[in-house]
Amino acid sequence: MKPQLACFERLGWPGWKALDEVCEAARGAGLLVVADGKRGDVPVTAKAYGQAMVGETQTAFGAVSGLDADAFTANPLLGADALEPLVAAAEATGSGVFALVRTSNRGAADVQDLETSEGPVHERLAGLVAGFSDRLAGADSRLSGMGAVVGATAPEHIARLRELMPRAIFLIPGVGAQGGRPEDLGAAFRPGRAAAMIAASRSISGADDPGQAAEDLRQAVWEVSG
């Protein structure tokens, strides 16, 4: 399950309380929780975000747990030193981090596709991600919990990004409502089916028959990832 933190946050503290309850219910049902808040800040504040997403905070009244998510999304615009405390929080708790590398919205091109002397900005972001790969190595050592958000709406970048981040798990939004198609995503599923996760929400929740829409998508992903 990938809750959009914004949709709870806009309801104020009762929304955050609901978010806690939703996450707990999801864990009870055996689902993984990817807290999608795209957090990012200077190091001292990034540390607090790490505590909020997967860690805990010592207070005068004892330790307070954060969301206890299995993984969370992060914004890498502030660079390696700002990602560091987030990765450290994930490392300490066995969680995962997905840094934005190439998002699925149209405006992603404005900044993430700017050309630098060593490739577009999104490839430089991929380099940052790859630099943290060893830190969050999974039980399957071919893969790392230091992952990347790579949108399905610009599939032409996926093969190159996989090359730059051979061990990152790709979290792939943009399938369905935003126009991305599973059949274009084959390169993401290397070195194996566990190497990518397709996130779809509106195309399922808004379908006439959500169960069928989810099953159809699962089938399409299964075929391309085999």
Add this chain to the structure above:
Amino acid sequence: MKPQLACFERLGWPGWKALDEVCEAARGAGLLVVADGKRGDVPVTAKAYGQAMVGETQTAFGAVSGLDADAFTANPLLGADALEPLVAAAEATGSGVFALVRTSNRGAADVQDLETSEGPVHERLAGLVAGFSDRLAGADSRLSGMGAVVGATAPEHIARLRELMPRAIFLIPGVGAQGGRPEDLGAAFRPGRAAAMIAASRSISGADDPGQAAEDLRQAVWEVSG
């Protein structure tokens, strides 16, 4: 007052409740509130962040207010279409937005200083900000509430960024604990004293005499901004 949302968020929903109370107390004392959460997401989710920071959300139980901040910080990595709903939320409520342009941490250089064919990434971010300037024009029409976060730790960029964003209010972190000095920030204070805000926290809260530290900083800023 510039609350770091991370420091409340890590305490879960009681933290968000405390944040509400702190913001309300600050407003009661006549202080402006800049919600420093550095939010950014794809357009549909960015709209929810706008509701969370300065707007309200319609629910089956009536309208729910967000933080009701006077301004908030935003991360522009996702481009213009992702900034758009945040700017629209600010426009609708007479609030301000400060987009990250050149942050004060060391790692800022990793991404924000990458060179593109038309200048470093932070100048391209400045271009995005300037594009929204007319939307949030203040009563003083020389200035716009579409502002920019520009760190004091790389003052060599400030004059150029002021040129690219002539109407943006600069929110300037990095003075004090991070090493930035008021005397290097003169260019930020054009076209007038209202054109920049210095954010200092640890250098004041951690001082032996916080009141004196704040007064000393105020004096130093007053001299350079005149």
